[in-house]
Amino acid sequence: MNAPDRYERFVVPEGTKKVSYERDTKIINAASVTIEREEHTIGNIIRMQLHRDENVLFAGYKLPHPLQYKIIVRIHTTGRSDPMQAYNQAINDLDRELDHLKKSFEVYRDSESTPMVCCDICQRWLHRHSDNIRFVSLPFAFRSDEKYHQFQVDRNLQYQCPTCRGECYQGLEAAVQELWKRRNIADRDLIASLRAAAGLPPIQEEIFARKRTLSRVSYERDTKIINAASFTIEREEHTIGNIIRMQLHRDENVLFAGYKLPHPLQYKIIVRIHTTSQSSPMQAYNQAINDLDRELDHLKNAFEVCGDGEVFKGLLMYIQDGSFSL
Numbered sequence: 207m208n209a210p211d212r213y214e215r216f217v218v219p220e221g222t223k224k225v226s227y228e229r230d231t232k233i234i235n236a237a238s239v240t241i242e243r244e245e246h247t248i249g250n251i252i253r254m255q256l257h258r259d260e261n262v263l264f265a266g267y268k269l270p271h272p273l274q275y276k277i278i279v280r281i282h283t284t285g286r287s288d289p290m291q292a293y294n295q296a297i298n299d300l301d302r303e304l305d306h307l308k309k310s311f312e313v314y315r316d317s318e319s320t321p322m323v324c325c326d327i328c329q330r331w332l333h334r335h336s337d338n339i340r341f342v343s344l345p346f347a348f349r350s351d352e353k354y355h356q357f358q359v360d361r362n363l364q365y366q367c368p369t370c371r372g373e374c375y376q377g378l379e380a381a382v383q384e385l386w387k388r389r390n391i392a393d394r395d396l397i398a399s400l401r402a403a404a405g406l407p408p409i410q411e412e413i414f415a416r417k418r419t420l421s422r423v424s425y426e427r428d429t430k431i432i433n434a435a436s437f438t439i440e441r442e443e444h445t446i447g448n449i450i451r452m453q454l455h456r457d458e459n460v461l462f463a464g465y466k467l468p469h470p471l472q473y474k475i476i477v478r479i480h481t482t483s484q485s486s487p488m489q490a491y492n493q494a495i496n497d498l499d500r501e502l503d504h505l506k507n508a509f510e511v512c513g514d515g516e517v518f519k520g521l522l523m524y525i526q527d528g529s530f531s532l
Contacts, residue, residue: 215275216243227290236282237289245269249277254392255296257399261287264399402471425488434462434480435487443467447475453494459485 218224222242230236241248249267256265256279264282281289401407421440428434439446447465454463454477462480479487 218242235288239279239293240276242276244277252279252296255300256292257392257395259292262292433486437477437491438474440474442475450477450494453498454490457490460490
């Protein structure tokens, strides 16, 4: 048989590094990490952890050959990070998460070094030092020795565990549902990144769904031009960009206002504002948003149907008010 010995699947040969790093010479902030004697199990959890990093543009892995027991993890990051930092951060996060999972399932015994407390509602015993564990956590005030001794001395004090207080998942089924929910979110992000990398058009859900790690509006001041800044608005396009630009042009303190869509597959707009010294981009932006909010609310009230003929009357009132022109 041509199949290698079984031990070669997990024993790293002498003189071979467990992990090797190779920077891409053609693409900035891209690199490959080769991990010896590992396969889909490790490759998949590293890939999933890397996708949680907002600075990672692409993360994937491959097995070069069925008889080569190694995986190659490919990482591409933004300018705010680099592949090595992203990889180390993912490994550290996984290490803490697995350690947290290990402690969550540890069986604690009642002793002087590991005191426990019983819930007065469900009669479940919980370890006092497990306050950082989700399923068996204790209230913050109970972490101190003084509070623990109060419970020992005063038997009238009532203690409720997090499950009875409704602060954690009610049983294993609810916890499993939450894990599947997070898995679905991660899978959707992966599919979106793969479709974008392949140049495929996005699905409708990708256009409007915003990642939880992204803020709706972000602000960046221009370091070269005084009183100039850019606002990035996620999951919006020409509709919102155009009305914000038009509203900003009504402000006499605004010297320039414009917007752009960076890329057809990036569902966000960047609004650029330059003001005089009597104002600032943040003030102009907030003023424009507030004015638009009042104007749209006024428009809604004007067209509200209160009875026969009221729609035309509302439209006439709105035109006469001067806020609308034909």
